[in-house]
Amino acid sequence: METGAGRVKLTIAYDGTRYHGWQVQKNADTVQKRLGDALCGLFNEKIDVTGCSRTDSGVHALGFCCHFDKSSPFPTAHLPAALNARLPQDISVLKASDVPGDFHARYDCKSKTYRYLIYNSSERSPFYINRAEFFSGSLDIGKMRSEAESLIGTHDFRAFMATGSKIEDTVRTVYSVSLEKASELICFEICGDGFLYNMVRIIAGTLIDAGRGKAKMPMSDIISSRRRENAGKTAAPCGLYLKQVTY
């Protein structure tokens, strides 16, 4: 019997500027709410969507993943277009695929890749408002890259966790990093098995300090100190993009 029921994984992109992050909140517009509304409109029933992680207000996604269960038939290949017709233009479903009933967007995640963009020029660009951190001073790209490379490996990343976060196990593995400058745009990417709260934004702030020659100590010493105050400021949310999630 074709029931049409089953679990579906969605890959979505969004410009987070207008949203209070991913997670549904009372009295706030969020990406999870908008996607839930679109699914409800399409399937004519309330559908819960489970995301791979939370993202903060103003943070963007190029390839966020989530899952939901459908109880009525709908061709999976047509889901992106059908949902995009019901979603605002700043949220787009890129891909939909059928997954086993025990697939979980959050718990089955093997790695995440984040991108952090810095617009580095004497004057700001109209095209990177809300899309990149603006930094007008001179930055040593080679220094930033070599410091970024110190992050690779399994470390206790407590120094890069937002104060007040209650996570106990602060050991994570960073698989790879890259840092490139093309014209005025510096693109930092980091892939790891998981990230602490605000970890990528604190790392970005620390790399900007390194590039300015204002770091308190080398990155490897900041890591081993395990002290938040040795790292840099938390860089702006608008520069952060969840780029890819693997399972």
Added chain:
Amino acid sequence: METGAGRVKLTIAYDGTRYHGWQVQKNADTVQKRLGDALCGLFNEKIDVTGCSRTDSGVHALGFCCHFDKSSPFPTAHLPAALNARLPQDISVLKASDVPGDFHARYDCKSKTYRYLIYNSSERSPFYINRAEFFSGSLDIGKMRSEAESLIGTHDFRAFMATGSKIEDTVRTVYSVSLEKASELICFEICGDGFLYNMVRIIAGTLIDAGRGKAKMPMSDIISSRRRENAGKTAAPCGLYLKQVTY
């Protein structure tokens, strides 16, 4: 005597989404008006700004040029920062330079380069809303590039002029073109001594037709026909960027 008077050339970038083009209009927000207001606030007198051309509603600029005359002293090197502090974030002064009193942003222009962006993917991107024409179908990039190359040279471009335009002399010279695809983004650039009204957008629409295999005839025949109906549709303003002006 240091009067501080003199003509200044500004290079500006803007996201045209919110504006009714460059040119001041009654009851409409325009880039020229915003820049005039910022100059008026800074110099405490009404200042007229003369642009290198008009741009339509929704069209963007990466390097638009204009000039104005100042009657009181202000260090030219500090003008970008001083004006940007008074301008909305979607308009940015990139550069200011002193020019001779007979310099004219419009009449002295030797060449202009326009960029046209097409976002070519099955689903739309939240990051190119209002920044590129969206086209979801398959496009033959090699065909588009070879057709674009037919534009190079001195031709009567009447076929690519908006109906109703009253220009008599429709001969223009295209110095160079390029068309590249990187991931989902197709970037077409064209440099010439001048452009007719809507010329770049009509050329972009014609290139999309060529890429889809829907062109009525080869580009060279469209040019020689001098008939608007043989060219493609006028592509959306949001894909167009005035990239560079030379003097």
